[in-house]
Amino acid sequence: MSKSNTEIATIGGGCFWCVEALLQNLKGVEKVISGYSGGNAPGKPTYREVCSGLTGHAEVVQVSFDPSIIAYKDLLSIFMTSHDPTTLNRQGGDVGTQYRSVIFYHDKDQKQIAEEVLKEMQPYYNDPIVTEISEAQIFYEAEDYHQDYYRNNTEQGYCSAVITPKLAKFRKMHAENLA
Template identity: 70%
Template sequence: MSNKNIQIATIGGGCFWCTEAVFQEIKGVEGVVSGYSGGNVPGHPTYREICSGLTGHAEVVQITFDANVISYKDILIVFMTTHDPTTLNRQGADRGTQYRSVIFYHDETQKEIAEIVVKEVAPYYENTIVTEIAPLDVFYEAEKEHQNYYRNNKTQGYCSFVITPKLAKLRKLHADKLK
């Protein structure tokens, strides 16, 4: 018999490769899947279609976690402090609605917690937080080559220059939450 309390969070903070790499390091996280959500076109979108910015989807990750080890609130605090929630449709050099900061909630409790976390972290930012809080409609899993991207491509330029420093920030801010 398991004493686990498995829950799911769906969030987007720019490139899903970055967000995936961050949450793969967190204690209590059972799995992280890169994908797409929040779009306005029918059917399963492709990475190429998402990158066009025309589908309305955001690059997101779906995190399966044990709430007995890490709470949904702590998941969101890590999220809100490891990307810039104050830049509209942009993270660093990545620009477009597919890179927006977004929390897709699965139920009303997650919505309430998301609203609380955004209010709690707001004073730590000079600019206004623009993170969208919206109900999850559909999550589409990204193509296989986008799963475990950082783990499989650590020496690739984007990984070295963007993701590795993000992980260093994670380790500094949230050492107590690491595996």
């Protein structure tokens, strides 16, 4: 696949380990990088700083994908089913602005598509969707040990208790989109 066919999506739905583990399985997804975005603290934030909730950054993933295989709209629709977009600053036991549901758009088309997807998804939820839609900001790649976290740590407690069941459900829901 040539780089000219690659687009970027930057999204957050709680812990980046979960979002990364799920989206890596999709056809057309070339790369998923865990990181931080959306904050206002000076310099490159560390995991510890982001977890403090004081930097304003969210745990996000930056997804490189081939839109001829998976459209941005489909990627966002799948993302919206992979977490609870109705809980403000929370996913399960993870609480704080760093765990917010967010879509960082990279151009006006992505913004419009994100707005459409949220409207289309709302009828499937009892509570209002609170996913933030914001212009993409600087993306800071997370520390090396966060990359491919689930693949490298499947036996770790959080992975086996939280990510493995979430991944099994995701695979059933989106079997036709899996690589």
